[in-house]
Amino acid sequence: MSQFWSEGVTELHPYVPGEQPQGERLLKLNTNESPYGPSPAIAAALHNVNVADLRLYPDPASRKLSAALAEYHSVPVDSVFVGNGSDEVLGFVFRAFFKGKGPLCFPDISYSFYPVWAQLFEIETHTLPVTKDYRIELSAIPKELKIVIFPNPNAPTAIALGLGELEAFVKARPDTLVVVDEAYVDYGAESAVTLLGTYTNVLVVRTMSKSRGLAGLRVGYALGAPDLIEGLVRVKDSFNSYPLDALAQLAALVSIEDESYFQATLSKVVASRARLTRGLESLGFEVLPSTANFVLARNPAKSGGEWQASLRSQGIIVRHFNKPRLEDWIRITVGTDAEVDRLLDALASCS
Numbered sequence: 577m578s579q580f581w582s583e584g585v586t587e588l589h590p591y592v593p594g595e596q597p598q599g600e601r602l603l604k605l606n607t608n609e610s611p612y613g614p615s616p617a618i619a620a621a622l623h624n625v626n627v628a629d630l631r632l633y634p635d636p637a638s639r640k641l642s643a644a645l646a647e648y649h650s651v652p653v654d655s656v657f658v659g660n661g662s663d664e665v666l667g668f669v670f671r672a673f674f675k676g677k678g679p680l681c682f683p684d685i686s687y688s689f690y691p692v693w694a695q696l697f698e699i700e701t702h703t704l705p706v707t708k709d710y711r712i713e714l715s716a717i718p719k720e721l722k723i724v725i726f727p728n729p730n731a732p733t734a735i736a737l738g739l740g741e742l743e744a745f746v747k748a749r750p751d752t753l754v755v756v757d758e759a760y761v762d763y764g765a766e767s768a769v770t771l772l773g774t775y776t777n778v779l780v781v782r783t784m785s786k787s788r789g790l791a792g793l794r795v796g797y798a799l800g801a802p803d804l805i806e807g808l809v810r811v812k813d814s815f816n817s818y819p820l821d822a823l824a825q826l827a828a829l830v831s832i833e834d835e836s837y838f839q840a841t842l843s844k845v846v847a848s849r850a851r852l853t854r855g856l857e858s859l860g861f862e863v864l865p866s867t868a869n870f871v872l873a874r875n876p877a878k879s880g881g882e883w884q885a886s887l888r889s890q891g892i893i894v895r896h897f898n899k900p901r902l903e904d905w906i907r908i909t910v911g912t913d914a915e916v917d918r919l920l921d922a923l924a925s926c927s
């Protein structure tokens with residue numbers, strides 16, 4: 577604490593990201609990164625970069641990348657906003673659409689960054705309890721709440737909400753803005769992007785960090801009606817004109833162009849997820865039905881914190897949330913088959 581801090585900084589409760597160990601050789605299954613990494617075409621593209629060109633500022637609007645994303649998702653280019661990771665895009669969303677419009681509704685079990693931005697921008701919140709089987713029940717959202725955000729599939733439950741249910745909600749409540757954080761949608765859930773042509777009260781947020789193996793690059797984006805995108809651009813240009821550096825714009829573009837590598841890695845993760853789920857169940861774990869690249873699992877033989885510590889002592893890190901309704905659970909990122917087997921062996925040896 578310092579006498580020079582502005583008002584409110586002492587009271588902030590910052591987000592605590594999953595551990596990124598430096599130097600230690602650990603099997604990292606705690607932050608949902610891809611075990612395969614990005615398209616190999618990116619290495620070739622970066623190799624050909626003329627480093628002298630870095631003297632120039634990058635395109636502030638990431639126009640080439642935005643155009644490629646528009647084509648990829650079959651939306652107009654003025655429906656695309658690109659930012660420095662989806663966390664930044666989400667921060668802009670909170671500032672552009674939620675500040676002064678609360679209470680903001682999100683599930684009680686959800687991405688733990690939402691309450692942090694809500695506090696930063698002084699937005700009142702309303703938590704929607706997920707059901708006993710950990711599902712988001714949109715119909716239970718009180719009518720007077722006009723702003724809603726949730727991940728689909730939800731994190732850390734990994735459970736997806738069907739498109740039919742989502743469409744029924746946005747259709748019935750045209751004056752409610754629904755922001756769908758689709759960080760994990762590529763692993764099998766139905767995307768809300770198909771709703772964008774019909775409804776202007778939906779905004780979809782995406783990231784290249786998970787399914788595209790580019791967490792280190794920091795690229796995220798939003799898709800939505802042009803007037804929503806304009807709101808995000810206004811906030812961005814009041815904060816940082818150049819959120820994406822030139823190398824990130826290039827690498828992200830190359831990733832979008834390499835669809836076959838992308839699909840191949842997704843299939844491998846989906847197959848390993850089935851292997852992980854079967855293995856966990858045979859060890860007596862309950863596993864929530866996952867449409868993501870992670871699973872949430874529990875086994876009453878130990879608490880979530882105990883399972884996490886046992887694995888850590890065997891060189892494997894998983895995520896545990898010391899929060900109501902989550903104490904018993906551990907969240908495990910889907911690795912390669914070999915990593916899945918190593919995890920299952922470690923669990924077998926400590927159970």
Ligand SMILES: *Cc1c(COP(=O)(O)O)cnc(C)c1O
Nearest residue numbers: 661662663687727759783785796
């Ligand atoms: C990982 C994650 C993000 C953040 O992704 P970045 O693009 O790396 O900032 C956002 N939302 C959810 C639900 C996530 O799990």
